Amino acid sequence: MQPLPDELACEAIELELFVQAMHRRHGYDFSQYAPASLRRRVRQLAERLGCDSISALTGRTLHEPRLLPQLLEGLSVPVSDMFRDPAVFRALREQVLPLLASYPQINIWQAGCAHGEEVYSLAILLEEEGLYERSRIFATDLSANALRQAEEGIYPVREAQQWSRNYQAAGGTRSLVDYYSARYDLLKLDDRLRRNITFAQHNLASDRVFCEAHLVLCRNVLIYFSNPLQDHCLALFRDSLVRGGFLCLGMCESIDFAGNAGDFAAFDAGARIYRLAANTVAMAVP
Amino acid sequence: MKTAAAIVVGCSSGGFDALRVLLGGLDPGLSQPLLVCCHSGSETIELLCELLGRVSPLPVIAAAERHAVRGGHVQLAPTGYHLLVEPDRRFALSTDPRVNHSRPSIDVLFASAAVAWRETLIGVVLTGASADGAEGLRLVRRAGGCAIVQSPVSARVPAMPQAALDRAGADYCVPLADIPPLLNRLCLPRP
Ligand SMILES: C[S@@+](CC[C@H](N)C(=O)[O-])C[C@H]1O[C@@H](n2cnc3c(N)ncnc32)[C@H](O)[C@@H]1O
Numbered sequence: 001m002q003p004l005p006d007e008l009a010c011e012a013i014e015l016e017l018f019v020q021a022m023h024r025r026h027g028y029d030f031s032q033y034a035p036a037s038l039r040r041r042v043r044q045l046a047e048r049l050g051c052d053s054i055s056a057l058t059g060r061t062l063h064e065p066r067l068l069p070q071l072l073e074g075l076s077v078p079v080s081d082m083f084r085d086p087a088v089f090r091a092l093r094e095q096v097l098p099l100l101a102s103y104p105q106i107n108i109w110q111a112g113c114a115h116g117e118e119v120y121s122l123a124i125l126l127e128e129e130g131l132y133e134r135s136r137i138f139a140t141d142l143s144a145n146a147l148r149q150a151e152e153g154i155y156p157v158r159e160a161q162q163w164s165r166n167y168q169a170a171g172g173t174r175s176l177v178d179y180y181s182a183r184y185d186l187l188k189l190d191d192r193l194r195r196n197i198t199f200a201q202h203n204l205a206s207d208r209v210f211c212e213a214h215l216v217l218c219r220n221v222l223i224y225f226s227n228p229l230q231d232h233c234l235a236l237f238r239d240s241l242v243r244g245g246f247l248c249l250g251m252c253e254s255i256d257f258a259g260n261a262g263d264f265a266a267f268d269a270g271a272r273i274y275r276l277a278a279n280t281v282a283m284a285v286p
Numbered sequence: 287m288k289t290a291a292a293i294v295v296g297c298s299s300g301g302f303d304a305l306r307v308l309l310g311g312l313d314p315g316l317s318q319p320l321l322v323c324c325h326s327g328s329e330t331i332e333l334l335c336e337l338l339g340r341v342s343p344l345p346v347i348a349a350a351e352r353h354a355v356r357g358g359h360v361q362l363a364p365t366g367y368h369l370l371v372e373p374d375r376r377f378a379l380s381t382d383p384r385v386n387h388s389r390p391s392i393d394v395l396f397a398s399a400a401v402a403w404r405e406t407l408i409g410v411v412l413t414g415a416s417a418d419g420a421e422g423l424r425l426v427r428r429a430g431g432c433a434i435v436q437s438p439v440s441a442r443v444p445a446m447p448q449a450a451l452d453r454a455g456a457d458y459c460v461p462l463a464d465i466p467p468l469l470n471r472l473c474l475p476r477p
Contacts, residue, residue: 036371036372077382252379
């Protein structure tokens with residue numbers, strides 16, 4: 001087989017041009033995304049749209065504005081599960097919610113909510129802990145397609161078994177079946193769970209703080225960002241959180257290289273739950 | 287090939303025992319990083335690290351997000367995430383959908399490593415029941431790297447090395463026991 005290092009070099013250029021096209025044509029800046037996953041997703045997107053190179057995809061990106069939602073969905077890959085990493089949801093239930101219970105109104109920002117699986121998981125937690133009536137969850141994502149699906153709360157029924165196990169392991173006090181109805185191969189979550197959720201499009205790379213939150217949940221989103229963009233997001237979260245507010249990141253995420261990490265103190269290190277350090281003064285994000 | 291800069295290894299069913307043989311035969315003086323994607327099905331990777339650490343002359347640790355790939359260490363993909371290597375040779379994780387029914391997927395690791403190390407990468411596919419790793423190994427070779435496949439007859443489950451041979455071919459197709467000395471030869475500075 002002939003080595004083709006030139007082809008990889010060309011692809012790196014094509015990737016850069018695609019990112020520029022997304023930015024200049026559509027206003028979405030992916031230049032601060034971690035390159036390995038971005039390359040993989042752009043390759044997949046090109047293939048899915050029948051383009052035989054990234055350059056061909058760039059052409060369509062420029063000339064077919066109707067493709068934008070599909071491009072965003074392909075670049076963001078909204079995958080999630082209900083009560084994924086049950087130990088984390090257990091920690092939220094047993095350690096964080098009791099502390100939030102002292103607030104008359106509880107605001108939670110879930111950034112990067114994908115198809116909403118975690119938003120509804122949170123709603124169930126709050127419901128079971130008797131806190132949902134005074135809670136509001138702001139569920140945001142980059143992808144409008146993903147948000148539309150999140151709002152519907154309809155999922156393949158084949159997930160139900162795993163999600164039920166997760167729910168139990170997360171300390172669920174009832175049965176997950178109580179929260180959905182199944183028909184054919186779909187399950188639909190109870191509409192009532194949605195009553196205190198606001199879904200909104202929000203780009204972590206370019207949009208500002210929009211609420212005062214007691215808890216920010218942003219799991220497995222920053223893993224796709226380069227160090228500077230990760231750091232930028234930590235500043236956003238800091239500025240959004242009330243004093244003593246909580247931040248929950250994904251189980252394998254590291255903030256070891258983020259300048260703003262010092263603003264957060266480990267609350268439950270294993271579950272990646274942090275608390276805004278007491279001496280941190282919020283500063284406006286430019 | 288040029289002097290090897292890194293090794294990536296993929297395995298599935300039967301992989302634990304195969305890894306014990308492979309790691310057990312490595313020269314303690316190896317300075318390259320060795321990255322492993324093993325579909326283990328276990329909840330966490332820590333136990334696997336500990337068990338393999340008992341037979342490996344090189345330290346065995348879980349790959350840590352954003353941290354630099356470490357030479358002279360065996361680094362395992364954490365359970366439930368795809369492991370990728372950035373062009374600047376730091377680790378990245380992803381929760382993108384399963385590939386070949388697997389997360390971590392060997393194809394995902396190999397594809398990113400092929401970009402990061404190109405012709406200085408060695409890819410190794412061992413025993414397993416799926417076709418994961420076949421496309422990844424093809425990309426390793428395409429970037430000029432070297433492909434080692436455990437001979438299917440010597441594999442506990444031959445499907446995976448066979449799929450790799452069919453799709454990517456190999457520079458070396460040898461029994462498991464021959465792989466550690468081969469890696470030592472390809473990786474240690476020549477006297
Ligand atoms: C892997 S999902 C995480 C889902 C869920 N939090 C979990 O851990 O299961 C990542 C989500 O982040 C969203 N995302 C990616 N870039 C974003 C950005 N710049 N701003 C807001 N959301 C973004 C994607 O659309 C995707 O839905």
